[in-house]
Amino acid sequence: MAHHDLVIVGTGSGNMIVDDRFAGLDVAHVEATRFGGTCLNVGCIPTKMLAYTAEVAETVRAASSLGVDARVERVRWRDIRDRVFARLDPIGDEGRAYRRAHGTVHEGAARFTGPRAMTVDLAGGGTAELTADRIVLAVGGRPVVPPPVADSGVPFDTSDTIMRIDELPEHLAIIGGGYIAAEFAHVFGGLGCRVTIVENAGTLLGGMDESVVERFTEAARERFTVHTGHAVEKVTGAAGDVRLHLDDGTEIRADRLLVAAGRTPNSDRIDAGAGGVDVDDAGRVVVDGFGRTSAEGVWALGDVCTSHPLKHVANHEAEVVGHNLAHPGDLRAVDHDLVPAAVFTTPQIGTVGRTEQQCREEGLSYRVGMTDYADVAYGWAMEDERGFCKVLVAPDGTLLGAHVLGPQASTLVQQLVQAMALGVTAARLAEVQYWIHPALTEVIENALRDAAEED
Amino acid sequence: MAHHDLVIVGTGSGNMIVDDRFAGLDVAHVEATRFGGTCLNVGCIPTKMLAYTAEVAETVRAASSLGVDARVERVRWRDIRDRVFARLDPIGDEGRAYRRAHGTVHEGAARFTGPRAMTVDLAGGGTAELTADRIVLAVGGRPVVPPPVADSGVPFDTSDTIMRIDELPEHLAIIGGGYIAAEFAHVFGGLGCRVTIVENAGTLLGGMDESVVERFTEAARERFTVHTGHAVEKVTGAAGDVRLHLDDGTEIRADRLLVAAGRTPNSDRIDAGAGGVDVDDAGRVVVDGFGRTSAEGVWALGDVCTSHPLKHVANHEAEVVGHNLAHPGDLRAVDHDLVPAAVFTTPQIGTVGRTEQQCREEGLSYRVGMTDYADVAYGWAMEDERGFCKVLVAPDGTLLGAHVLGPQASTLVQQLVQAMALGVTAARLAEVQYWIHPALTEVIENALRDAAEED
CATH class of the missing domain: 3.30.390.30 (FAD/NAD-linked reductase, C-terminal dimerisation domain)
Known part of the structure; x- marks a missing residue:
């Protein structure tokens, strides 16, 4: 049983907290997957690098309308993928090496066993038991997989996996119509794949301003095959030949399936109850305006607790929680006013x-x-x-x-x-x-x- | 001899002044060239349309560094040119038609013959003599042609002509290193021409921030042949085979020559002295903070008088002068603080x-x-x-x-x-x-x- 002064669970925005202010404390970081979190590894940054590349490919294809006849001769997907991750992976690796050199790193999934007590199922096998004076939960979220897909046994991708595939599919089917679905449709459509989007709602990007929704959906219908207003009832087929059966009888055949139907906080993976940490009906860890959970000494930030699952919000929350940990007598409040967002599509x-x-x-x-x-x-x-x-x-x-x-x-x-x-x-x-x-x-x-x- | 309540000389930003506020007045517009002025016809807008097209062509060529192998197959210059001017020319034509329908238009070059008295050398032949209660000088500027070019008898282009040529040159030589030279180098380089820039000074874009100058000049040296620190002493050759002789003995052969060595106000073409209109050593009509010249009832705006020869400044000055003409008892001052600028290059x-x-x-x-x-x-x-x-x-x-x-x-x-x-x-x-x-x-x-x- 190790006792730490401070444990940070999750190394996305969570990794931004510990700096010179905490020198002298025994600090441990816990990471269940890759150091650097969603944004660096499977989220904002690699998607934007791919989205820009796809935008360039689209620009080439559209150039003739300006009087510049141009052609995409070849999309070197593996080179694109490797360029992205050869830049990003070392950043996570360096973060991990730095934390190992300057404190403790527990690599594995952590869950509460009691108030400020956790067990980590170590990736290398075995467990680590730990207690801490203070714990920060920054364990993020993950893609939701709807039951018809999860139950089908048919292979599928999510944003966690689709960016590291070896070959571009000829035809990619995407379940979902939010910003993640839209960005991947843009990426793979731009890189030359045929793309079909299936979205329950009547339009894409529901929740955004109605003018945006209208014009974006219109644009998407020109670029992709878009099925709106119908749900996927059943998924059949196998790797390389996936079939989506919609509730209006439509059958879509594709050689790859991407599920981009929303994300859910990882609060269900940490046995929050055992730690006395309240979780709301949406699965978000409940925090007050200062980032404190219902459990004494336990704080939270980012996608596990915020109603704005965006990296710039998580970074802000990390800044606030870091300040509050360092200055318990001078708490700052999180500011969720005027949170902007962007969708990197065409x-x-x-x-x-x-x-x-x-x-x-x-x-x-x-x-x-x-x-x-x-x-x-x-x-x-x-x-x-x-x-x-x-x-x-x-x-x-x-x-x-x-x-x-x-x-x-x-x-x-x-x-x-x-x-x-x-x-x-x-x-x-x-x-x-x-x-x-x-x-x-x-x-x-x-x-x-x-x-x-x-x- | 016609007498008008108000005469506007020049229809670039000058054309923005007369609106409902002047209903009931006898207004005349005078234009020596094309309605719409520099920006619309030979300046900001067509250059940006071409610059963006060139940027797209550059994007195509650079795409392979991202993993998208692409190629420019053909640059359809005439289509590009015609796309630009088919959009822009009608705007000037409509402005002209509107002014003819709602007042008087004198088409020709105007010069003062006395206080608030002008003669217009009509484009169609003959002259029009006019007097006015109030005159606005908005006659703009024009490219400077250095003596070695002007005296050579060798054909050359300026920004007034280069955008309407019939064929792209194989090799374009540009005299000048300011923003106009830079933008045309970008345009024609981007569209596939070989470009050589000759600039007296040691760098391009002199006067801009030193970091901008350094990195821009460096970038230009990679894209183009750039001769800095040497002047053109003599120009020889003929159409299709122009030779520039620099003061260090270098000879440059190109099939087209663009002179982009600065602009000068058109104050020397209006016989300002006869109108009692003072002009400063730089050739600018002298105006006070409200846009008034030294001559009673004569105002000025835009490139003929401003130290900021930019369309957004001319528009602002037109707004101010328009207000001041309409509200003589409530004069507004021109604001030249914080004038931004952009150069549309790569x-x-x-x-x-x-x-x-x-x-x-x-x-x-x-x-x-x-x-x-x-x-x-x-x-x-x-x-x-x-x-x-x-x-x-x-x-x-x-x-x-x-x-x-x-x-x-x-x-x-x-x-x-x-x-x-x-x-x-x-x-x-x-x-x-x-x-x-x-x-x-x-x-x-x-x-x-x-x-x-x-x-």
């Missing part, structure tokens, strides 16, 4: 604040400012016919939300995140600065002016 | 505020925050090895300047323009908002944090 999406339907549902008064890329000069340069910037403006002129769809959306929206965080009105924002002409940012300027003009 | 450049060398020359205390694209995840996705964001921060934490080089620079820098306009400190800017991970904007976040860390 078209790309950047979003912050309320959607228009949320404004309506909340009964808010609001004005809409909307400008298409096709209405600004840089959009002409791009021959973009789909992109837009939409801002939702309160009667006092401040922004309620902003949504951008099109090239550079993840970059463009940040300026509006900044404006919202600073509480600047749309009209002032439009007027206070010179907007470079003819840069793509004019789509923001004009959306802001459009909202102001409704006055 | 790499792209976005810039605002002071350069580092200006900070030094002014004896300012400042800190530098700098982050390479290669140090953020989206830069990894792009495999970018050259881009950076640099911020210059005053002791009070506010930004003195910001400079971005790399993909999306013209978009990225706008967020820093906004921050400077709002007077937010670098540290607050970094902390006040969630930065989407892993978007390219992290290069801004990290530069801001880098500047803060020097404390």
